[in-house]
Amino acid sequence: MLRISLEGVGKTYPGNERPSVDGVDLEVQPGEFLCLLGPSGCGKSTTLRMIAGLEHPDTGRITLGERVVDDVAAGTRLDAERRGLGLVFQNYALWPHLTVRENVEFGPAVQKLPRAERRDRAHEALATLAISELAERYPSALSGGQQQRVAIARTLAARPQIMLLDEPLSNLDARLRLEMRAEFQRLHRQTGNTMVFVTHDQFEAMTLATRIVVMDQGRIQQVGTPLEIYNRPANRFVAQFMGNPPINILERGEPGAAAQRIESWFEARGLDVASAGIRPEDLRLQPQLAGPDALDLQLEVSALLPTGGSWIIELGDGTRRFFATSQQRPEVTCGQRITAWAASQHIHLFDRAGMRHQPLEVAA
């Protein structure tokens, strides 16, 4: 169990104008299961690869535990093979010319462990992942899920103090993803390892991580627990990135009836903000439950989409769409004009720079 700390870490690939990672400061606590989340190209994988030592930053400092592994100013630089970390690759990177056992024994072999111990380690790792029976097969004979397990076992067998996972679930189908998510959680509990994983899938991040780091354009946008991130997004980007269906954003000055309504709502409260966001589950359809301070919108139901346990309701004001979700069957029909509303404490306000408008509760 090690702490990872990044201070002012940046990296620009040769030939690129923009830095891929731009002044990232981050502390990963021992035993934490941290997730780097963001759209593709946001710098999350580069950050992970710099922690792993496969890339080196050109600004800043990276520390693992007490050991400084990268320090541009001091000229310190430790290569990946000397960091003792484990990395699970997105495409697994199993070596097709070695059997599963040989793949898994590679780490212990590199550590020059005695033959018997290598075998034990491999055996244990395979057992942990419940794939002992695959030991003598070649990777090409395995299914995607099995390959994933082998890739993890290979990393485990080396007993790394930190485990890094690069989009570990993106190549699996939905059922296997669920299974592997549970597996990761179990692994994390069982080993107590510090684990850092990268994903672009917010659902994966929400369900697995103890803390999430949302990144965009090479910078950290917000760090927090899944619920903090979801409930108190630090800026418009985070608000829009998290949540499915996405948050309904109302821009000041937009055309349409709803925009006019929110304009007057802002003015009535003397709010100097640029936009407001309402999560679909906070957009309610029963006007009788609305409190006095609620924002009400006149909307027409344009579609009802059952998703099994819940419903997605598409609404419109003639110029744009809104989404609402409901755990119960909504008592509305298509084409019906209704009054939808949101409680003021559920309305996220953002200033012109897109940052969270703090004094919301005060204003209310």
Next chain:
Amino acid sequence: MKKHQPHRIAAITGLALGALLLSSCAGSAPAAPPEEQAAGDSTGDFNLQELVTAAQAEGPITVYDSTSKIETMAEEFTEKYGIEATGVKVDAAEAIEKVTREAQAGNVVGDVVAISDLPALKNQLLPNSFVYSWVPGDLAESIPESMSDPLVMITDPSFFAYNTEVHDTCPASNIWDLTTEEFTGKLAFQDPVGDNGYLDWFSQLEGFGEEELRTAYRQAFGEELETDQDSAAAEWVARLAANNPILTKSSEEASEAVGATGQEDPPMGLISSAKFRNIDEKGYTLGVCEGLSPWVGKTAPKGITIATGTDSPNAAKLFVHYALTAEGIAPQINDGKISSNTDITQPADPANVGAHLDALFQFDNAGLDTDWANREKWQDLWRTASN
């Protein structure tokens, strides 16, 4: 292959590029040939037995020549004297390049160099002392003066030839005939633009055949030659080029063009004497154009020299001596080459070279410098005239 200790000439360049190559050459020429030996041997006090003894004390030798026959010659030399000799077939152009580079590197591989490009030998290899010419004292009398500086080993005759299946006698009687309409597209020979031998021959014609060419012109057309060209030779060459001759890659192909059977209207050709053996080997019907005025063919000389940097100068000299004896040169003169040693009787060959010796245009060493200087001129003349 034998090993030579390379002279460690001053470390010339680092990992330098070719830029320095040519300029660094002049300074690194090896020492001049041992003067007193060369001088002494050419006069009367030559002693073959002493040379053999000295040669046998030396290492093996390698001989460059433009024909694969050299392999046989070298084997027979080894058999006769017990000195290991290796014959290597090297074209004239390559030989020049190799000898130059070997001398510069002090890494001599070819100890004896027989080379058919005499102008280059005279103007490039000899003045830089990469090789030297040595005439065995006991044979000096038998070698014509025009062939002793540098020493010529053999001359290679080529004959104007015709197809004896179709024609009973040669269809041409004068080489000017070949420039007339009757022979348009009807003379086959090797592409002269890519062959120094032909360019040199043109130059030699200009230098030594002017009179005969003008006389022959009179015989052919009954009038004096009037020309804007520099010479009768240039006029003949230009007319020949313009007459759409059949150009081939090799003399072998020319011999096929002329001599293959079953042709209705075969061309004439200018063909190396050695190719007349195709009469036997391939059934070609080839005949030397006897009585062609002023010459039935041309000769091309091949010089023989010794590499200045050789470790085995005496063995090399012995080989030169050997190559000028009937026994030594047999593999080459058997198919029609002519030894520069006039004492050697020409053996029978398919072209019957012995019978035509006097009707051949003879090469003269005196023209070498002009030949060398004028190659581009003849190449350009041919190109512009044929275009």
Next chain:
Amino acid sequence: MAVDTPERERSTSREHLAIRTGTLHYRAKVALRHPATLIGLVLIALFGYLIVAPVISLLLSGLQVGFGDEAKTGAAAGDFTGYYLERVFDSPVSSIIFYGPLLNTLLVAGSSILLALAIGVPVAWLLSRTDLPGRRWFSGALIIPYMLPAWTFALAWTTIFKNRSSAGQLGWMEAIGWEPPNWLAYGPLPIVVIFALHFIPFVILLVTNAMKNLPGELDEAAKMLGATPWTRWRRITLPLMRPAVLSAATLMFAKAIGEFGVAYVLGMPAGFQVLSTTLYQSISTQQAGVAGVIAAVMVGLGAISLMVDIRFLREARRFTTLSGRSGASRSASLGRWRGVAWGATAGLFFVSVIVPLGTLLLSTLMRIPGNFSASNFTLDYWIGHDLPTAGFTSGVLVSAQTWAAAWNTIWMVGLAAGITGILGLLVGYVVVRCPVPRLGNTLRVITFMPYLVPGIAFAVAYLSLFAVPRGPIPALYGTAAILILIMVADEMPFASRAGVSAMMQLGNEPEEAAQSLGARWSRRMRTIVIPLQRSALASATLLPFISGVQGLSLVIILATPGTQLLTTLSMTLIDFGYTHAANAVVVVICAIALLGSWATQRLFRSNLAAGLGG
């Protein structure tokens, strides 16, 4: 996602610039510690010596006074002079030795490429995307023309189509009573046709490979939208093939410029000159200066085509990211056209393989060419004893000389090809892994250079350069090493292309996975990279082997005493005028090339297309 205000963005990028300059030094240090950087530097030094130096010396010979030209130029040997430039570009013979041949070269290269593409691309489609009968067999068989020396086609052509303009033996057409006109027998038309036949395997290899990797869905998507087969082919398949087609065109262009034998044999009777023939004439009359200038133009032409290729490839790269994971491509059904397609493909096989090989083989079995009476046929030139040909009295198969030469060929060419393959993979490794992209790109450009330099000129440059000791390197001339080195240098273009594409395909991950488990570089190479690239290595070795076995121009100038190769043996036999035996040796050469490639493909599952870097 306007999180940042414009001001903030600008200020950070300015900060970033400052940081960047400050970290340049650090960057360099980081880069230097990567093993790929070190390998890259070593390779650049090596190829600087093996490739760049000879090429520069060749080009310089066009600017410096050569030996023996002192009088003409009025300067000392080695001085700089414009004499050769003037002679080539601005003299009375310029149009004959340069401008005319230049036009002819471009004409021949352009037409033969178009013809090869016009035939090759549809055939590649038939082989990879349809239910053509016997397509597996054809995929192998149609590559054979690449393994035949180009001049075997020229030999076949003259044997069949020659007419009275070159006199001599009757051509087969004449023998059956039809005299082919000059435009069919000699000059541009046959040269273009032969080049095209010789090049079609390039197109088939590269395009088939690209088509196989093309996701089937792309075509199906168009089908669902109602596109006709022709529209799909024209709008979807063909544009996606553009990178492969361009690669093939570049490779063909450089080959067409440099190929000398075919143009010489078929062009001369028609007075049709191309750059390579004037280059040859200059070299064989020792006009190194003129040769240097012409070679420079040829290198320049090749370089332009390469730049065009790189430019288009960069544009085309956006296609490749789309492919991702996808279902296997499905075969189109040819329906009633199956028979026609089979006939056309078989016809191509007949024309490009059976005819040239058959003519060559027949020429070794017939005493007098063109005479088809039974008594004229013989096996003497193969297995006879005491033949009348004094210099070579046994048949080719029973002669000890043949076997010795065959063995020399196999070990020397094999060794050179092996080294080439390894170097090619190393180049690929540097290109893919080195943190300094410029290093990899430099290597790519350098290793492609030999492709642009005609073989004879390259060999002459080698001879000039390596006859003398250079710094720490002893004089190599006169050793077998120089032969192997020049073969290695000459075959690097394909090997490095193959290496780059193999390494790109492998990607970084297998090595990084080992690195993250703590494996040092040597171990990663030993246990992961090299074993994984075994078949790529075989592919990268195969092509150099095939062309090395037939390559003549390099060997003939640099051959050393006592090392007879099959190619030099055949030249010796031609020198004697023993055409039958010489052709028989060429048949042996073809057989070795064929067997070699068959065996490598069997043993290592290598693939010729991979060897081309396709």
